[in-house]
Amino acid sequence: MxxxxxxxxxxxxxxxxxxxxxxxxxxxxxxxxxxxxxxxIMFRLSSPLAAVFELSxxxxxxxxxxxxxISLMPRITAKDRDIRQKEHFHKYWLLPVIIAMAxxxxxxxxLPANFNLPAQPVENDVRIILWNSRHLDLLGQIVILLAGAFxxxxxxxxxxxx
Amino acid sequence: MxxxxxxxxxQTVGLLYVALLSAAQIIVVLFRPEGFWDRxxxxxxxxxxxxxxxxxxxVLLLSxxxxxxxxxxxxxxxxxxxxxxxxxxxxxxxxxxxxxxxxLLTDIFSLYIFLEITAVSxxxxxxxxxxxxxxxxxxxxxxxxxxxTVLMLGAIAALLLYSGDTSFASVSEAxxxxxxxxxxxxxxxxxxxxxxxxxxxVPFHGWLPAAYSxxxxxxxxxxxxxxxxxxxxxxxxxLVTDVFGPNASINSILLIVGTVSIVxxxxxxxxxxxxxxxxxxxxxxxxxxxxxxxxxGTPLGIAGAVFHLFNHSIFKSLLFVNSAAVEQQTxxxxxxxxxGLGAKMPFSNATSLIATFSxxxxxxxxxxxxxxxxIIALWQNSHYAYASIAIIVGVxxxxxxxxxQRKVFFGILPDELKNVxxxxxxxxxxxxxxxxxxxxxxxxFPLLFNSFLVPVDSFFK
Numbered sequence: 008m009x010x011x012x013x014x015x016x017x018x019x020x021x022x023x024x025x026x027x028x029x030x031x032x033x034x035x036x037x038x039x040x041x042x043x044x045x046x047x048i049m050f051r052l053s054s055p056l057a058a059v060f061e062l063s064x065x066x067x068x069x070x071x072x073x074x075x076x077i078s079l080m081p082r083i084t085a086k087d088r089d090i091r092q093k094e095h096f097h098k099y100w101l102l103p104v105i106i107a108m109a110x111x112x113x114x115x116x117x118l119p120a121n122f123n124l125p126a127q128p129v130e131n132d133v134r135i136i137l138w139n140s141r142h143l144d145l146l147g148q149i150v151i152l153l154a155g156a157f158x159x160x161x162x163x164x165x166x167x168x169x
Numbered sequence: 170m171x172x173x174x175x176x177x178x179x180q181t182v183g184l185l186y187v188a189l190l191s192a193a194q195i196i197v198v199l200f201r202p203e204g205f206w207d208r209x210x211x212x213x214x215x216x217x218x219x220x221x222x223x224x225x226x227x228v229l230l231l232s233x234x235x236x237x238x239x240x241x242x243x244x245x246x247x248x249x250x251x252x253x254x255x256x257x258x259x260x261x262x263x264x265x266x267x268x269x270x271x272x273l274l275t276d277i278f279s280l281y282i283f284l285e286i287t288a289v290s291x292x293x294x295x296x297x298x299x300x301x302x303x304x305x306x307x308x309x310x311x312x313x314x315x316x317x318t319v320l321m322l323g324a325i326a327a328l329l330l331y332s333g334d335t336s337f338a339s340v341s342e343a344x345x346x347x348x349x350x351x352x353x354x355x356x357x358x359x360x361x362x363x364x365x366x367x368x369x370x371v372p373f374h375g376w377l378p379a380a381y382s383x384x385x386x387x388x389x390x391x392x393x394x395x396x397x398x399x400x401x402x403x404x405x406x407x408l409v410t411d412v413f414g415p416n417a418s419i420n421s422i423l424l425i426v427g428t429v430s431i432v433x434x435x436x437x438x439x440x441x442x443x444x445x446x447x448x449x450x451x452x453x454x455x456x457x458x459x460x461x462x463x464x465x466g467t468p469l470g471i472a473g474a475v476f477h478l479f480n481h482s483i484f485k486s487l488l489f490v491n492s493a494a495v496e497q498q499t500x501x502x503x504x505x506x507x508x509g510l511g512a513k514m515p516f517s518n519a520t521s522l523i524a525t526f527s528x529x530x531x532x533x534x535x536x537x538x539x540x541x542x543x544i545i546a547l548w549q550n551s552h553y554a555y556a557s558i559a560i561i562v563g564v565x566x567x568x569x570x571x572x573x574q575r576k577v578f579f580g581i582l583p584d585e586l587k588n589v590x591x592x593x594x595x596x597x598x599x600x601x602x603x604x605x606x607x608x609x610x611x612x613x614f615p616l617l618f619n620s621f622l623v624p625v626d627s628f629f630k
Contacts, residue, residue, distance in 0.1 A: 143270075143282075154289045154293065155289060157259060158297075161293060161297050
């Protein structure tokens with residue numbers, strides 16, 4: 008229970024960080040951490056298939072986001088960055104307060120802890136899921152990551168040269 | 170391997186490798202070595218992949234092979250800078266993996282992963298061309314693809330609740346058993362909307378004209394010729410027929426979206442003055458025909474849709490090869506600055522005329538037969554209004570494609586284009602080969618009907 012609570016807090020903090028940081032690469036890193044923590048939570052909630060899917064999506068999504076960030080990010084000065092940081096803070100400072108209030112409200116509602124899902128539970132071993140039934144997805148993820156890394160390399164070089 | 174430090178020496182080998190790989194794919198599909206596609210030990214041994222081939226898959230594999238080979242040859246002619254060439258080789262290989270995986274898989278989640286491989290390689294291919302328009306095209310593609318991703322993943326998650334597995338068979342069973350379940354119906358709707366975005370159908374077409382027209386010539390061939398067909402339209406055909414099953418509501422949506430795409434795409438193409446933008450809007454219209462055939466829901470309609478998908482990948486690749494030839498020789502795609510190029514570029518002129526006939530559905534080009542089959546299927550199903558619109562838009566298609574001929578190849582040659590010559594061999598050769606395919610299929614269609622078209626409906630059985 009303590010671990011779950013810690014994971015939940017890390018998840019909320021990393022998700023908030025993703026939205027609130029004014030720097031795009033840090034936001035992408037925040038999204039990666041959020042996704043990884045969410046996968047761990049899904050494993051702990053006996054949903055390994057959902058966790059594996061979350062990891063798969065994370066691989067593709069992060070690659071795509073990194074590529075778009077690097078190709079679209081303009082060069083800005085330190086002064087501009089400070090101004091943007093302040094603007095960003097003014098825009099989103101209410102978000103943590105709203106999340107804290109929502110957490111308190113949900114706690115007061117005393118929602119049932121267990122939901123019965125219509126589908127049958129699957130084998131709860133990540134190795135079985137990954138290697139026996141989702142090996143093709145793993146292969147696909149590797150290709151997506153390679154493509155993402157290749158794209159970043161190309162676009163970085165072009166930015167340096169340009 | 171192609172990114173090793175020795176890569177400048179690998180350039181020719183790399184291009185040759187991709188060309189041979191796609192040529193091998195064409196040969197394997199056409200000649201189907203005995204037992205190649207059915208050997209469980211072959212597929213079983215290769216990472217135990219759950220791959221599947223039927224006639225629909227074979228048609229797509231053939232189209233992929235032809236278009237990738239064409240794009241590689243066009244790259245050889247149009248991209249002279251060695252690093253850019255290597256980038257294209259690498260990315261076209263990744264794209265090939267993505268597209269082949271998409272058409273061979275029978276798992277809805279694995280399908281999504283391979284769709285993402287195709288999409289990621291397409292983003293980079295468009296963005297790698299330096300320029301504001303290319304970045305705008307890539308940006309629009311990324312944003313709308315992200316929306317499609319959210320819709321498709323949401324749908325997969327919802328379907329997983331009821332199927333417990335993501336294989337086509339399990340999802341199909343779950344859909345069958347939960348026909349009236351609002352979550353399942355919503356999931357199907359979301360997935361189809363995601364595929365409309367990937368396929369560039371109206372009203373989800375915002376990314377397509379920018380991406381097609383801003384991308385480098387070879388990338389336009391690849392994107393317009395096959396990438397969007399596999400990522401959007403093939404998956405739509407496969408899921409609607411194989412997984413979601415026959416459904417009157419889905420068919421109605423497909424008929425409406427297909428018709429709107431046909432009309433809007435054709436009307437928008439009429440007003441463009443940029444060669445590649447006309448072709449981009451024309452793609453939206455032609456994809457509408459495919460969706461219209463699919464919306465019939467009958468074996469004949471779906472066979473027509475698959476046949477038009479194949480034809481479209483051939484004639485649209487050819488038209489983009491022609492635009493690459495014109496762009497390379499004149500340095501522009503603005504049709505208002507051109508004229509009289511027919512005498513200077515006879516092969517490009519003749520082949521683009523053949524592609525125009527196929528796109529407009531004029532005999533003996535292959536496109537005539539596929540459009541005819543779609544219209545007959547609509548008529549047989551009493552969809553008279555849709556059939557009439559499809560016929561009328563065929564005339565508009567002829568109008569905007571003949572406008573290309575008039576503005577680019579006919580008329581008076583401007584003084585600044587007096588020294589223009591025919592494009593190089595590696596542009597002319599694929600253009601002639603594609604034109605031969607169009608005419609060959611058109612003339613020998615009665616012979617091909619039983620071997621090529623009729624088996625397409627095998628996946629109903």
